[in-house]
Amino acid sequence: MSALLLPEEIEALFTREDGSYTFSRWGRPITPIVFGVTDETLATVKGAVEAVVTLAGHKMAETDPELGANLMFFFFRDWNELLEVPDLDRMIPGLAPLVSRLSEEDASQYRAFRFDEDGGIRAAFVFLRMQGGMAEMPAEALALTQAVQVMLLWGDRAFAEVSPLAVLPENGNTILRPEIAGVIAAAYDRMLPVSAQDASHALRLYARLQALPAEGSTT
Template sequence: MTLLPMTDATLDPLSPPEIEALFTRADGQYLFARWGRPIVPVVFGVEDQTVSILKGAIEAVVALAGHKMAETDPELGANLMVFFIRDWSELVETPNLDRLLPDLPGIVARLQDADANQYRSFRFDEAGGIKAAFVFICMDEAMSAVPAETIALSQVVQTILLWSDTAFLGTSPLAVVQKDGPAVLKPQIADVIRAAYDPVMPVAATDPPHALRLAARLPRPS
């Protein structure tokens, strides 16, 4: 999968306050995390063609970040689980899913009340890095109208880092460059992902000055 020409001289890099907002949660807490181990994906509920699209998006975003994938996770087997469903009630009926999502009935009730069509849950290691992520996509009418490539890229981008719960409420990390075509990753978001995976950067941070360190690693227009 091609993400996008990842540089655009016409776009200014995000400012430190803009980056800080991407990782500042609704309660005011700054909370950043990246994957601390290779990503091992598994996909449920779709045909092989869609599985290939999703795994292609994962490979592309992981390559962008300079991170790694693996065949298996020694602790969990698979650590990025993606579920496609038709109705949130299916989650309650899925065997053993309550082991992954404590308070599963409560989560389902909140998703139904919010008329949501996607949900992501993360697990973290002792250093605060991401060690597992569970992604649920409810294929309602709105989601069914979106190209599979766009769904895949959007979910992977929003899972490669622990973004704020409000980071993309008013905007999207993707952009449409061709009418009726799949969306592509915005260069400015791509730059933040690359900076976040710089080896000298921590896998997790709770201090807002971390955003300044990210900003210092963004490419500057020539």
């Protein structure tokens, strides 16, 4: 496969700031819901999620039997708007101090995950403040970036310096970088666990990457 990452590069993608290795993937079908956007943007976000889920060989569903929707996207202009969302404080413990901290940091995005007993992702909440650079991003690129970042529990700085996306010079289309697409596909291999805390898991991902066929990336 082209653009194959080295084991240490894969390990870095799932290493947290404290040096611990933490990997998790969805253990149940994904049911997305999007708040605060137009119907057109809603379709773009759900389309991006579906494209990445298909790449992973995972499944989507109309409803989650326990939660209704288990992947929630919130688009807004000011963090304080979250305090007005009904029952959100029940889903996000400590919402008020979190909003205060994110406002002080002038943060543009925040993701929160919930996990099943086996460590698999049970639910994810994506908060996007549409100001500045975030508001200027093309909807397709923004949606694909966010879909990628909730498909796995990535390390704190996995995409801090290099975006998971790339722009094709020949036509200007935005694609998911082949090496990241490969990691996602490998991570959902049925022979691998839904969660891992040992860095040796990165070696297993590397082995699966070598076995993947060379193919195009999600657009």
